[in-house]
């Protein structure tokens with residue numbers, strides 16, 4: 001599924017005893033009985049009988065799979081529930097809405113959800129002979145809902161206060177403050193130093209939940225109300241308790257907080273104590289006030305603002321500061337805090353810090369460009385270092401058996417952006433100028449042409465044109481040289497392009513994964529499809545590498561690392577989909593394939609076409625998506641969401657050998673079709689093979705250099721130093 005959410009077998013909250021008489025219609029008034037013990041692995045129905053109260057099997061067999069009582073759902077009005085009953089002849093209603101029951105007992109409901117924080121659902125299930133009533137509670141995610149603090153007619157929505165938490169920014173930079181409050185209010189922020197900032201009303205469209213934009217094809221759902229937000233700006237002011245240094249280090253304020261927390265625990269006043277009460281006495285916080293007529297409401301703004309030193313603050317990235325060796329040695333960069341990944345900075349890259357918002361650190365790429373990186377990946381360097389700036393020197397291309405290696409010398413490890421198209425790779429170095437005198441091609445036919453240009457005063461772009469469609473690449477630092485390794489396309493046999501290929505098949509999950517109405521776990525379904533696909537590919541002449549063959553949990557990065565280190569030519573991750581809360585599963589389901597890097601798009605399209613043909617489900621099309629398992633750049637990789645776990649017919653198909661075989665066959669056809677397309681696109685002259693002069697042995701300088709600073713061997717495939 002897409003949104004990693006754990007569906008679990010439900011624990012029953014309140015089960016009401018069913019009537020169990022063949023003549024009893026309607027059922028007698030139900031009675032509430034004891035809830036099952038927390039942690040029970042399977043749902044049980046407790047029925048009341050006289051004189052004892054034994055546990056028996058509920059003949060109606062009503063089970064709720066999702067939402068579980070532990071789930072917190074994020075929904076505005078309607079959403080779905082799913083589960084099963086013992087048989088298809090059961091009539092089911094939830095809160096009075098009739099719910100279709102499939103012949104195998106599966107049910108899926110799309111109904112209005114009550115507007116409450118603790119939503120009540122009444123399930124009535126009855127057969128010709130039995131009936132059962134379940135009162136069931138589901139919690140709503142309050143975080144997404146307004147929380148209005150009122151005094152008379154005046155109110156402020158405390159959830160809407162933005163920003164919240166901790167912010168570090170330069171003295172001369174504006175910080176935007178905004179909040180929702182009653183329309184017509186006079187809204188002011190009172191700073192601890194006595195100054196006041198007026199927030200002015202601005203009418204705008206209410207935000208649509210991101211899940212709706214991503215998954216719902218009904219555009220009428222995107223209609224949203226207009227709302228008034230009050231906005232204003234401040235700059236050059238620190239307020240809120242001391243947030244401490246922008247990079248790691250224990251701040252004096254944190255020590256004070258910990259001391260207060262310990263004191264409260266020891267004295268027994270409250271343990272643990274609410275953070276907001278610990279951080280400071282109230283006088284240091286900003287307060288927002290909204291006045292409407294004679295009513296005034298004020299709320300503390302949970303925001304700590306610190307101003308950055310005007311001296312440069314330089315950081316070096318390391319995504320494995322814990323030294324676990326289980327990372328990809330890349331620090332992702334985003335265009336906005338919490339946004340999707342746009343840059344990948346190899347461990348050892350340096351940049352200067354220009355701001356921080358909670359756990360996102362803003363870095364300067366070049367004077368006109370910025371990116372956000374996780375603060376956890378930022379290693380602080382001694383103060384007083386100048387901002388990184390590099391000169392890019394002459395480049396050398398060296399062939400190896402399975403790759404071409406471009407060595408790009410820089411005077412400093414500055415950030416860069418990789419962009420790829422079908423037969424081109426470009427690197428834009430930030431805070432860099434070019435002095436690329438020589439561009440040495442070596443004897444390698446994979447690279448057709450290299451060029452460079454100083455595109456801006458502080459940005460330099462180096463372009464590599466390829467003679468064949470790009471198969472993969474990766475980057476890392478070796479001292480201050482950037483090594484760009486370009487994967488040589490595999491040599492495909494025209495008659496049977498599968499022969500001799502290594503295909504990594506990744507049965508998605510566990511951990512996590514979705515669950516179907518009758519309890520089929522996604523991890524089981526994925527493995528069943530993957531094992532069939534393995535057999536098909538092996539019979540077709542390929543070597544298959546499975547990232548798992550049992551039900552044991554495997555983390556995401558080890559799956560990718562295994563594929564890369566085993567020399568796989570591609571990675572195909574097998575999944576089955578679910579939906580976020582609030583999206584109608586009856587109108588939004590079908591087959592889709594996801595890719596991340598442009599070079600994986602033809603593989604995604606090919607699998608999508610053949611899978612839609614084999615399964616006959618609605619064609620949701622391919623999508624670019626930012627999933628960890630398909631993000632790596634070394635091999636084409638795609639994530640297949642063939643069916644929907646939560647749809648009763650599709651879950652049933654995934655339980656059946658015929659259904660999993662059709663799924664596997666569709667993926668097999670798609671892989672084969674992609675390779676056949678590649679055979680056609682490769683020139684008969686054997687594009688991309690190294691020249692006779694080219695072998696690593698002929699270039700001892702490539703294999704005898706010291707390991708790269710920062711990231712030696714943390715990658716996966718054997719790498720030329």
Ligand SMILES: [Zn+2]
Pocket residue numbers: 001002508509513514522575576577
């Ligand atoms: Zn999944």
